[in-house]
Amino acid sequence: MSVDETLPTTGAPAPAAPAAGRRLRGDLGVWSIVFMVAAAASPLGVIGGPVAIGISTGNGAGFPATYVVAGVALLLFAVGFTAMTPHVGTAGAFSAYVSRGLGRRTGLGAGFAALLSYLTLEAGVYGLMGPGVDNLLVSYGLPHVPWWVYALAAFALVTFLGHRNIELSGKVLAVGLVAEVVIVLVFDAVVVFSGGDGGLSTGIVSPTAILSGAPGLGILFAILGFLGFEATAVFRDEARDPERTVARATYLALGLIAVFYAVSSWALVSAYGDEDAVRVATDSGGTMLADATQEYLGTVGAHVVQVLFVTSVFACILSFHNIVARYVFGLAGRGVLPRGLGVAHARHGSPHRASAATSAVVALLIVLGAVAGLDAIGQYYTWLGGFASVGVVVLYALTSLAVVVFFARRRELGVGVVRGIVAPAVGFAALGFFLVLILQNLTGLVGGSVPLAWTVVGLLVLAFALGPVVARRDVPEGGR
Numbered sequence: 001m002s003v004d005e006t007l008p009t010t011g012a013p014a015p016a017a018p019a020a021g022r023r024l025r026g027d028l029g030v031w032s033i034v035f036m037v038a039a040a041a042s043p044l045g046v047i048g049g050p051v052a053i054g055i056s057t058g059n060g061a062g063f064p065a066t067y068v069v070a071g072v073a074l075l076l077f078a079v080g081f082t083a084m085t086p087h088v089g090t091a092g093a094f095s096a097y098v099s100r101g102l103g104r105r106t107g108l109g110a111g112f113a114a115l116l117s118y119l120t121l122e123a124g125v126y127g128l129m130g131p132g133v134d135n136l137l138v139s140y141g142l143p144h145v146p147w148w149v150y151a152l153a154a155f156a157l158v159t160f161l162g163h164r165n166i167e168l169s170g171k172v173l174a175v176g177l178v179a180e181v182v183i184v185l186v187f188d189a190v191v192v193f194s195g196g197d198g199g200l201s202t203g204i205v206s207p208t209a210i211l212s213g214a215p216g217l218g219i220l221f222a223i224l225g226f227l228g229f230e231a232t233a234v235f236r237d238e239a240r241d242p243e244r245t246v247a248r249a250t251y252l253a254l255g256l257i258a259v260f261y262a263v264s265s266w267a268l269v270s271a272y273g274d275e276d277a278v279r280v281a282t283d284s285g286g287t288m289l290a291d292a293t294q295e296y297l298g299t300v301g302a303h304v305v306q307v308l309f310v311t312s313v314f315a316c317i318l319s320f321h322n323i324v325a326r327y328v329f330g331l332a333g334r335g336v337l338p339r340g341l342g343v344a345h346a347r348h349g350s351p352h353r354a355s356a357a358t359s360a361v362v363a364l365l366i367v368l369g370a371v372a373g374l375d376a377i378g379q380y381y382t383w384l385g386g387f388a389s390v391g392v393v394v395l396y397a398l399t400s401l402a403v404v405v406f407f408a409r410r411r412e413l414g415v416g417v418v419r420g421i422v423a424p425a426v427g428f429a430a431l432g433f434f435l436v437l438i439l440q441n442l443t444g445l446v447g448g449s450v451p452l453a454w455t456v457v458g459l460l461v462l463a464f465a466l467g468p469v470v471a472r473r474d475v476p477e478g479g480r
Helices: 030-041 043-048 050-058 060-087 096-103 104-138 146-164 166-196 215-226 231-240 242-272 274-333 353-369 377-408 417-440 452-473
Strands: none
Touching: 030 096, 030 215, 030 231, 030 242, 030 377, 043 050, 043 104, 043 166, 043 215, 043 242, 043 274, 043 417, 050 060, 050 215, 050 242, 050 274, 060 096, 060 215, 060 274, 060 417, 096 104, 096 274, 096 377, 096 452, 104 146, 104 166, 104 274, 104 353, 104 377, 146 274, 146 353, 146 377, 166 242, 166 274, 166 377, 215 242, 215 377, 274 353, 377 452
16 A cells, blocks of 8 residues: 555655666756746747637637636645645656545546646647648748648657657757747737737626636636646656755746736737637637738748747647656556656666657557548647646646645644645635536537547546556555
8 A cells, every 4th residue: 555545644754766777867947847848838839729719719809818817726726736746756746746645546547647638738739730830831832731741740859859868858948938938929019019900908807708608618728728837746856956946947837827828818819809809710710820920020020930830839749748758657667557668768867768658659649630631720639639628627626636635634744724725725626617617618629529528528537547447556656
């Protein structure tokens, strides 16, 4: 049995660190981890992708406000998450936190659900990558090419970088992230100072607009922009001074992401006007950002945005690939996946085998999407991204509950009631409410297909059910 199951009411120490041969290596500081998870959020990719989908299928001109609402709920989650971090001695993120609070079996189920959610999201973002590269090259006179051709080319590069030390990925992500943030902020400033198309949008502060349409889908696509911010904890083995680094990186990443998306999505709506923004997002969402930058920044600005959109989406894929590989690595180290996947590279200190296994599954999903003839954005990306969002909202809520239970049983640890119980409890309630809204609107996400909506729910239930099934093979952290 695990530490948490044998000593449920004591201040048991966090699990021991993994053996050296199974420990990842790195020297990541606060900003390196912030770049890693902010790149997963893909600032420009979100403004050019999920924002348009959220406006068209969610709550229209009120959609930017959902970033504020989601950000507040996730801040409450982060308070408890960071309070518990010093008491979680492994890099298992959702799985490790839930295990410490709710027991090994539930934690393993959370690990499988997280793996499935992030894996589908990594694969789904290739549905943005392919058309993004195609649109860019067509603008320079090249012929149209099927989306999956460029997706597979990007896949090869991601696979190579995933094999190497994490610091190489961090440097690649940092350069791209700074460039895309700068160009979006320039666009925001130009729209604001020009007054937009007939005045700046008021939807962000209008209760009528915020609650219009399908706010559940609005919340879903808003949360999609935050996915990965909690993965700061996944990099704790590769972090410098993880106890402080992880907490600081989590708050920084969450705050920057929330403010950036709220302001930039509001500026995009303002660029068209409240009514026209909904029409454009519905009719030509894939080019909504490009068309707006053409108008406000000119041809040069539009081309720069097209290039950086591609690099942004690539950075997002690479970041999620690193996250997924570390989930695979952690589960393999516990014996619930083949143990060979839990071995670090002798020279790079990377989860190279876990990375290769992740690549194999992603390649299969890309090929299946291509063979099925799915529309890259409207079906392949939207369906897989929506599935991932549902899964991660469940995991956020479950982790918040785990934090409450953990500190309620271990009051002697000295963590304040507000940090350890009140904030995560309120966060749990808010996230549970979000989940209800999302499930009520789930069929709208998948083209009105009830069977497909039930498939989404069923796959997540199955992932959680695997926890108790494989628990007998689990090796508690630090033991073999």
